Amino acid sequence: MPVSTSIRIAPTRAARALNLLRTVQFTHPPNCPCHSNPAHHHHGPQAVTQARRALATPIDYSQQKEYAFEMAASSIRFGPGCTKEVGMDFKNMGAKRVMVVTDANVRKLDAMKQVVEGLEREGISFEVFDKVRVEPKDSSVKEAIEASKPYRPDAFLAVGGGSVIDTAKLMNLYTTFPDADFLDFVNAPLGKGQPIPSKLFPLVAVPTTAGTGSETTGTAIFDLVSKRAKTGIAHRNLKPTIGIVDPLNTRTMPSAVHASSGLDVLCHSLESWTAIPYYERTPRPQNPLNRPAYQGANPISDIFSLKALKDTVKYLPRAVKDPSDHEAQEKMLLAATLAGVGFGNAGVHLCHGMSYPISGQNPGYKHPGYQVDSPIIPHGVSVAVTAPAVFKFTGASNPERHLQAAEAFGVDISNVKLESAGEVLSEALAEFLIGLGDQPRGLKDLGFGRGDVDALVEGTIPQARVLMLAPSLETNNVEAEREQLRGLFENALEY
Template sequence: MVAAVRVVPNIDRYAQRTAARRGFASPMDPSQQKEYAFEMAASSIRFGPGCTQEVGMDMKNMGAKRVCVVTDSTVRQLTAAQQVEEALAREGIQYEIFDKVRIEPKDSSIKEAIDFAKPYRPDAFLAVGGGSVIDTAKLMNLYTEYPEADFLDFVNAPLGNGRPIDRKLKPLVAVPTTAGTGSETTGTAIFDLVAKRAKTGIAHRNLKPTLGLCDPLNTRTMPAAVKASSGLDVLCHSLESWTAIPFNERTPRPANPILRPAYQGANPISDIFSLSALRSTVKYLPRAVRDPEDFEAQSEMLLAATLAGVGFGNAGVHLCHGMSYPISGQNPGYRHAGYEVSGPIIPHGVSVAVSAPAVFRFTGPSNPERHLAAAEAFGVDVTGVKREDAGRALADALTAFLADLGDQPAGLRGLGFGPEHVDALVEGTIPQARVLMLAPGLAKELEQEREQLRDLFEDAMTH
């Protein structure tokens, strides 16, 4: 007789809580039934200096004969894009290049990219660039497979129809040239929906790349400002996924597995990736920003971005990201130093991190132990910190980290926002239901939620 093997305590705890709630004698409102399972999905990842040169063989191994290479005008001039072209040419693979990706994409730039891809009818996509490029390639892949679809069909509800992706998409290989979004691992693509003055996106695990080629040599050309901003995205990915509500507190339970969202809540597998990415980012981001020759720090940040991508790609993010979308979409005219763009820009990582101290002061009471563990990752001695002060301890550590990193706004005022903007920022956040549903401590009732968000934006005006 084989002895029963006891599952790990964390899973056991989840299972006991779920089992205790289940009752079959009386019917339940399906919309109020809590989740009981989580699902792990991520792209295949290859990591190592020089692995970009293998991409032609990868495409050949996938049977690709017509490849759409997606990049932006800056990356097209860099070694990463040149290596991709050489690798495809060596294998005799036909390709066309779309190099008009917009940094911080808008729905109009996404539609332009889709219009390029549809008549070419590629049998594979190859994205070379940062998160904006990879996200654009994901949506080119999606809408060429659904040529009859309206653009809003797949956009996250309530801004769009939230239609699930039920067809197999073409292979997509992602070659990241920044260390931030983790988009090479996730089924999420983000863009500005201009008419609504809000960032939104499309999220489904079937949207994720087939393969992410993470080559640290490709991130060496990042300017310091881009390293900082992209690294702050990693920081918030890891912090938010680590502190999101547990997966089995999410409602509603999906009626069909295809409806289970990509962002599911904190779970034991994502936890491992998120906490590891947080520790690495705290250690290596300041080094990577300050020293362009610190190849170890740059490599570790690319790895941290990928790890955080696996973590948040399954657990999700919450308030920092939900609040960031109207912050960037309603930019009053701020142009971040170090970005060579023609108009105002609040880089994504900056828009996410600027509210982080306020956010974690707010979420601290929901799970003091996790907030203390996060503060400890910043080097805080938490032995004497009271549970009720956990959020404040993490917020103070974040504030100091941002100040030491340099060239970061010390709150929304530093971006040009004032009290007169708060109501519009709140209204731009409320539609971000996909991430707000994972925010610990956020009210379900609309007016109460609106007041909480107003308080958060006011608190985020200064660190």
């Protein structure tokens, strides 16, 4: 009986296997030896053998498009006065030694007073590092890391703007992995681009500006001085444990800082909204650990990005115009956080990629309203100055999305042709930027000229992490990409 049973079942299994192979052949034509060879018109034993060999061949993931996206963001607590809870947070975590990270200006503000009182109230030991540099350089980041290691903290607390929060992320990373080389985790091709293999110490972020959204993201940006370029590290394990988003902490922001920080929110939302879809990104990761933080536009990030864009258009002019408009300030702080969730997963593209050499190659510009001794192009300014040129260029990639963005600026798009989407959004952006006042109307106002374009292009090329998400950019052809970038920088000289 067992023999006859096995005889009956064997043909059934063979038939099922053959049917499966045939299904694979018809649903995946490029891998089918029959349909890729005109001489084959049957599915005999030779074809089945070839199909089996094709199935056994390892997949070339570098040529495979992505098929999934992930949603990662820090926990967020939002509300006026919630900064005072931070000591309880660290007690709940069981933290014993907290490294508080800030800068010299923020240390004097009420946010730091609330933090210190909260830690002392709960009996949490802490040490303060207040030498964070605005727009950090690799040297200032390394100084901060070295200051952190001897204290041997088991948790970090960042109080300040994006520069402070980003620096704290890097202090946390290299304190957790003290033997790592600095370039190990830095984005390729400027660094080795290794993924962060495990979770870091707890990090609580208390933003005092409404712009970077760094309290939600796994990204930290700094200047790599030797390369005259901005770069950074991006990985989900870098994100803060929780962001304490307290509107009371942004009331001391000067008008110029409100403006430049808000421009960062504007471009975060626009770039993540218009980035290539996640399913068009290559390569597909072989391991989910290698899936990048910046994945391309996806249905979840879209919700956050579009909401942040609409709120920025509505509330940023009010926040800049009237320092006592606390409603507008609160809405902008929330918009920054929303945009952080959006771009922290979808990514940014050309405005940010081009902004890094603009900041790094500053010819001597000092932005009005910033109380600093050295020349500075605030990050939001360096990002927004190319925006009219960028979105005119990307308009053809997805006209519908560009028109939806233009509609957020109040444009009546009912009779606008699809081929005009980029131009319409570009004009709306330019009008919005001019309306804010005290904004450079192109790279010329920052001190750049046509003679600087080639250097700016070369400083942008290494920003592969964000350029790969840029619609309409020829990233597979370096010379074509250079020409496109050259045209973009030339068009961004003035508007």
